Amino acid sequence: MNYTLNDYKEGRCALDQIDTEIPEAAPVSTPLGTIEDYLAIHEALGGREFLLAWARANPAKFYDQLLKILEKTDTMKKSAAENTKLEQLSTQELSSLSSVEIKRLLLEGRLPSGA
Numbered sequence: 001m002n003y004t005l006n007d008y009k010e011g012r013c014a015l016d017q018i019d020t021e022i023p024e025a026a027p028v029s030t031p032l033g034t035i036e037d038y039l040a041i042h043e044a045l046g047g048r049e050f051l052l053a054w055a056r057a058n059p060a061k062f063y064d065q066l067l068k069i070l071e072k073t074d075t076m077k078k079s080a081a082e083n084t085k086l087e088q089l090s091t092q093e094l095s096s097l098s099s100v101e102i103k104r105l106l107l108e109g110r111l112p113s114g115a
Helices: 005-009 035-045 047-057 059-083 091-096 099-107
Strands: none
Touching: 035 047, 047 059
């Protein structure tokens, strides 16, 4: 079975996938998978082009998902800033903190030893 224009309009394939074979679903070893699994699937579906097509076809769902992601990101940033000493943060966690959050850590005395 091949992808159709309707599949593209409903966000199930990228534009260049129309008339190509729909891949069979691979068995899933875990119920949710890892973030790497989801990113690989995102790329296999067409990456940003696919997401854009889906968002255009489903703007309300897209914005609902975006708000959930932004809320979760904001919560993670606040949690890291409030509950962690600076030296315990990874480079990725540090880069996600705002300058205000970093200043608060510094003023609260949660600096690495020797700083």
